[in-house]
Amino acid sequence: MSIPAIELMTTLRSGHSTSPRLTWYGPDSERVELSGRVLDNWVAKTGNLLQDELDAEPEMRLGLDLPAHWKSLIWALAAWQLGMETVLDGSEAELLVTDKPGSVTGKYDAVIAVALPALAMRWPGDLPAGVIDYAAEVRSHGDILMAHADPSASGCAIAGSDGQRHLHEGLLTGFSAPHDEGVRLLITAADGLEAALANSLGAWQNGGSVVLAHPDVQLTDHLLAAERIQGK
Structure with a gap:
């Protein structure tokens, strides 16, 4: 069964396979650019980690205790491919x-630690017992995601910070923010993960792409021009 998030990834994987879909500007001059194909690859590997190691299934709740960051978007997209519910308000969840x-x-049934630096190959230092190291584990998982169970369109996709819940069937119509066709959208991470998710979905479903900037990044005219962003 197909749900909107799956259809979106299919479009990004096929229709925009080599074009930038997600660009991240982080501290210390960090810049990460993901094409549609690379974005899909990260989502597939993360989704397979969820299934193969954590027995993730539709309607299981995944807590996202992360800032607005390119890896946070990957985790949300992976969860939605499997029909899971992403929880942003810190409430009860099976996985964190x-x-x-x-x-x-x-x-929690399991806790996954995410090292945010782009080049991190493992968590820097020791982890509490039983915590899974995302950076160390994700690359060993498959490049194609095939859900073990069909997701339900009527299941909850996201529980927002305001307590509002959006179903999978309404993720791209009720939760995502409207944006113009083909937009090159600047998103400031200071606005939070929920805003980053809503705006990214709105840009992607209209053939656009996203530039996500850490709060410490100075949004100079040179950066905006280089990324083809009109205004801010």
Whole structure:
């Protein structure tokens, strides 16, 4: 069964396979650019990690304790491909993805630590017992994602910070933000993960692409011109 998030990834994988779809500007002059094909590859590997190691299935809840970041978008997209619910408000979830594994409170079936630097091949330092190291594990998983169980369009896709819930069938109509066709959209990470997700989905479904900038990045005229962003 197909749901909008799956159809979106199919479009990004086929219709925009070599064009930039997600560009990240981070601290220390970090720049990461993902084409449609590379974005799909990261989503597939992450989704397979969820299925193969964590027995993820439709309607399971995945807590995203992450800032607005390119890896955060990957995790949300991977979860949605499997019909999972992403939880942004810190409420109950079976699985937790976090960049702060040492400060986790609450009980989870599994905790996954995400090192945010682009070149990180593993978590820098020791992890609490039982915590999974995303950077060390993700690359060993398959490049094609085939869900073990059919996701339900009537299942919840996201529980927002305001408590509002959006179903998978309405992810691209009720949750995503409207944007012009082919937009090259600047998103500031300071606005938070929920805004980054809504705006990215809105840009992608209209053939656009996203530039996501860390709060510490200076948005100079040179950067905006280089990324073909009109205004900000």
